[in-house]
Amino acid sequence: GLHIGILAIEFYTPRTYISQSALEEHTSQPKGRYTLGLGQDAMAVTGDAEDVNSMALTAVQSLIEKYGIDTKDVGRLEVGTETLIDKSKSTKTVLMDLFGDNTDVEGATVINACYGGTAALLNAFAWCESSAYDGRYAIVVAVDIAAYARGPARPTCGAGAVAVLVGRDAPLAFSDPRERATHACNVYDFFKPDHSVEYPVVDGGLSQVCYYRALEDCYSKFCDKVDRLEGRDKDGQSDKFFNAESADYFVFHAPYNKLVQKSFGRMHLVDARRKYERKMKQMELEEKKSDEDNGDALPTQVLQSVTNITLPEEYLTKPIEETYSDKALEATLKSVSKSSYNQRLTDSNAASKLVGNTYTASVFLGLASLIDGAGKRGDLTPGKTVVVFSYGSGALATMYRLHVRDPTADGGERKRVFTIQDMVKNLNLSERLASREEIHPSELDLALETRARMHRSGSPYSPVYPTVGRMFPGTYFLNGIDSKWVRTYSRL
């Protein structure tokens, strides 16, 4: 195999944040509303001195510097975002300032709520696999500033950028590109129809249900594909069908942690329903084979043999749409999946609990967080698998599987070897998050107001949000927008 995948990864999030418990108090909400209710601890905040261009510049330049990448060795650069600052000029073109004389760089900006980064990653994989591939690296950068109007969605703001270096012989590889499944449909759950504001129009309740539908559809199709690829579809007796305990780690799109916990619970419901369906099918076949044989298995026996979970039969048979608002079922699924969640998802969610929603960057931040946690402990050893679920409203979602591997396993000469341990060292993720500055929750309103003013004002514009002392060294920031609408950036 070519083992195309992630060679290196770098993240960026603003240096300033507010704590969710302080926000609860500040907005006169009952204690626990955001911390326990949404499962979030903190939220990254930035004002009008940063935009997705500057954040992408910061992440990509840092990736290049930390890994000593010669920019001539990059043949593809693709950006995923949903924070539109220009309807035509793509953030990808702004990043070309970092590439010196190298103008031979394919790729553009892909825009879709929370999914543009995944689309860009799949494009980069496809390029590396194609007959057009020229041996150079691809860089994918996912970047967003999540900003919501005042109201229940406000605590789910956030900001971040993640840049990944993509190429062959990766330590975190898309070893079999067929191990993926997509759910695409037309829904209006979250969208940005009004160009005069940065905020989305969002139907919170619908967006949650759309997320579940996409997860369940992707997951069922993903299970079928992996079972077929690994030959399990022919063995009806097998208890080894792919299930929610089959992957070592999961990375989910994380708008807020509570949704991820509930979603992982729902994967166990899907497992139980799939197992039940298989048993029923098997019984039908057996009945057909020997009509005279009256040894009908009772449904209760069937239920007892369902993996990990004993549920009333109604949950295994009623339309899944009728299960979304069932609080009793939700509690059962939470308790059956809790220890598995702790083992398989705690690492990947550590960063998003402290940063908030980063939209297209969310699953990439999840991967970085997993590398920082499990990788640092030495647990991301060859053979381990990571299943990623990326959801974008509208809706587009994909589930895919990455394999941890020894990048030198195939032998042969290669210019350079990239390892998980290098990623751990260069990410320095928990340390960097711990070195941020907590600001007063009232600053969230101020920061978002400066962003809103920038969005409305047109040109010229000079940012007012503080930079010096408020940003990490090496951060790019917006100097201003001139009278011809040209944006210029400087680096701290």
Ligand code: ACO
């Ligand atoms: N202590 C503990 N828990 C509490 C408290 C409290 N004091 N107050 C409320 N809660 C719990 C509720 O019981 C509820 O728990 P449950 O989910 O287990 O039922 C939870 O907090 C959420 O409260 P709700 O009233 O259901 O919802 P809320 O009005 O807070 O809105 C929402 C949440 C819909 C997620 C909102 O923040 C939103 O619209 N966000 C943006 C959309 C979004 O992120 N969608 C996700 C997928 S799409 C995307 O990525 C953008």
